[in-house]
Amino acid sequence: TPFLARRLDEYRGRSFVAGGYLQQAVSHAAGRVHLVLGARWDRLSTNRSSVVSPRLALALAPSAALRIQFGWGHYAQFPEPAWLFSPLGRPTLQPERSIHYFAAVERRFGERSRLRLELYDRQERDLLFRPLLEPRVAADRFTAWRLDAPVENSLRGYSRGLELFFQRRTANGLTGWVSYSLGYSRLRDGATGASFPADFDQRHGINVYLGWRVRPSVNVSARWVYGSGFPIPGYFRREQNRYYLAESRNAERLGPYQRLDLRVNKAFLLRRGKLTLYAEVVNLLNRANYRFSSFNGYNARTGQASLSLDQMFPVLPSAGIAVDF
Numbered sequence: 001t002p003f004l005a006r007r008l009d010e011y012r013g014r015s016f017v018a019g020g021y022l023q024q025a026v027s028h029a030a031g032r033v034h035l036v037l038g039a040r041w042d043r044l045s046t047n048r049s050s051v052v053s054p055r056l057a058l059a060l061a062p063s064a065a066l067r068i069q070f071g072w073g074h075y076a077q078f079p080e081p082a083w084l085f086s087p088l089g090r091p092t093l094q095p096e097r098s099i100h101y102f103a104a105v106e107r108r109f110g111e112r113s114r115l116r117l118e119l120y121d122r123q124e125r126d127l128l129f130r131p132l133l134e135p136r137v138a139a140d141r142f143t144a145w146r147l148d149a150p151v152e153n154s155l156r157g158y159s160r161g162l163e164l165f166f167q168r169r170t171a172n173g174l175t176g177w178v179s180y181s182l183g184y185s186r187l188r189d190g191a192t193g194a195s196f197p198a199d200f201d202q203r204h205g206i207n208v209y210l211g212w213r214v215r216p217s218v219n220v221s222a223r224w225v226y227g228s229g230f231p232i233p234g235y236f237r238r239e240q241n242r243y244y245l246a247e248s249r250n251a252e253r254l255g256p257y258q259r260l261d262l263r264v265n266k267a268f269l270l271r272r273g274k275l276t277l278y279a280e281v282v283n284l285l286n287r288a289n290y291r292f293s294s295f296n297g298y299n300a301r302t303g304q305a306s307l308s309l310d311q312m313f314p315v316l317p318s319a320g321i322a323v324d325f
Contacts (some may be wrong), residue, residue, distance in 0.1 A: 013085030136235035157187035
């Protein structure tokens with residue numbers, strides 16, 4: 001039986017990007033005040049759009065043990081040629097833009113330890129998105145999947161949070177670091193009015209690394225990583241381990257990611273280098289971590305969605321030899 005097929009992702013075209021930047025750094029008070037000013041200019045030939053991105057960074061050192069940093073900058077990213085010349089896009093798509101704010105305070109305790117707190121805020125606008133692509137529930141009805149949905153500069157939102165970091169370094173004995181991050185990332189679609197967490201919105205993250213030099217040539221280290229679950233991109237809700245179409249986007253999340261790694265190194269000094277034997281076990285506790293793979297369709301009568309979630313690697317032992325000359 002003859003049928004008609006339409007290609008949706010075929011594109012052909014050419015564009016040129018020109019750019020340049022200017023930067024000036026100034027130090028005062030014997031290096032205790034350091035200021036960096038700069039600006040970047042970029043132009044895309046396809047739609048003849050130009051952007052100017054100013055930037056500023058300030059570092060203060062009131063004492064040898066205290067350091068304070070501030071940063072601010074405008075950034076822009078032009079659309080990929082695939083969207084500029086695709087039937088789903090258009091040459092007049094605008095660059096994605098963001099404004100970054102950054103502040104950090106670092107306190108040193110002697111020569112081996114430091115505590116650092118970082119705060120950030122990023123305001124975004126004109127992000128590329130296909131508002132009508134994904135099926136969902138609207139007015140108690142299932143909205144169909146629109147594969148021909150156009151690309152628009154319809155998203156704007158923010159990402160903000162903090163990271164607390166403590167590190168201790170020593171050539172012998174216990175060394176390592178621990179960090180905690182808290183983040184919020186949310187977007188709003190101007191075409192539909194929908195507001196939702198960003199696809200990579202992760203609320204909590206913890207990283208711990210510890211190393212111990214048992215002997216001058218033997219080192220044991222361990223790393224533990226934890227991250228709260230990312231949203232499952234799309235309009236889904238979970239009910240009794242099944243997924244259905246829903247009204248809200250990115251309302252369901254994957255389970256948290258967690259992993260413990262262990263490594264042992266044994267070094268041998270050579271006349272002209274060093275030979276290191278190592279053994280490592282990744283995901284020592286065989287934690288089952290999953291990531292979103294694909295949305296495979298839905299039942300038009302019940303709204304049940306078919307999703308693919310891939311399990312990441314299980315316990316993974318390895319051993320090897322490294323030679324340094």
